[in-house]
Amino acid sequence: MISLVGKAALVTGGGRGIGREISLKLARAGADVGVCDIDLATAQQAAGEIEALGRKALAVKADVSSADDVAAMFESFLQAFNRIDILVNNAGITRDGLIVRMKDEDWDRVININLKSAFLCCREAGRPMMKARGGKIINIASVVGLMGNAGQVNYSASKAGLIGLTKTLAKEFASRGIMVNAVAPGYIQTPMTDKLTDEQKQKLLAYIPLQRLGQPEDVAHAVLFLASGLADYITGQVLTVDGGLVM
Ligand code: NAD
Secondary structure (H helix, E strand, C coil), X not given: CCCCCCCEEEEECCCCHHHHXXXXXXXXXXXXXXXXECCHHHHHHHHHHHHHCCCCEEEEECCCCCHHHHHHXXXXXXXXXXXXXEEEECCCCCCCECHHHCCHHHHHHXXXXXXXXXXXXXXXXXHHHHHHCCEEEEEECCCHHHXXXXXXXXXXXXXXXXXXXXXXXXHHHHHHCEEEXXXXXXXXXXXXXXXXXXXXXXXXXXXXXXXXXXXXXXXXXXXXHHHCHHHCCCCCCEEEECCCCCC
């Protein structure tokens, strides 16, 4: 049984989808959780559910691509919890299109929200975690960061970049007892993948040995493991949660 009692976790993009499931899973294991989202109402709803589990919760509105928002978010998080043991960089978006038609703003927005955000949040979390000589950082990447995907040059580059960031920070932080890992989900049923047509989903299933899309809980289980003491000798790794899509 995994226990995170006494730990404080911050989850970005925690208002819905995979991030919401991760926030609740960490809280059920005993952690107090800060839920960050650009959509405050969803963050507040998730925080309410966490409080109903008997845990401390904080809802924070922040655009994780903004250095000012991220600094303010850490200030209120550390004021409320006085420590940070677990950081989950989960917030992410897609703006798909073939490269020849992709606008600069679609490239910039995806890179900034999916990748720069992790740089900003890890920089803020680094100091208190180094002082405490411990911590767990989990970055939510994607299988397309490993294998590429036509129509997602911005998204796959952001997720591949997140994997490089993960491995570098694992090396920078190892001597301070801070583990940095990535989880690379395959196709998970959330509002993000609801955009896919039934035909697209059927085509995908042909490549997934387990013959189903994943659920947010499948990803949350991997995050819970990496956030726990069971993963104290694991750093710089990419754990795919994809039904066998990439192997
Ligand atoms: P989602 O769209 O359902 O949820 C994303 C959350 O992030 C939302 O609550 C949204 O409001 C928040 N968000 C968006 N921009 C933000 C910003 N600038 N600042 C703060 N919060 C912001 O997506 P999801 O499917 O739950 O995906 C979560 C993560 O998992 C993303 O990083 C995504 O790339 C990754 N992922 C998802 C899948 C999938 O199949 N769903 C597969 C691989 C990776």
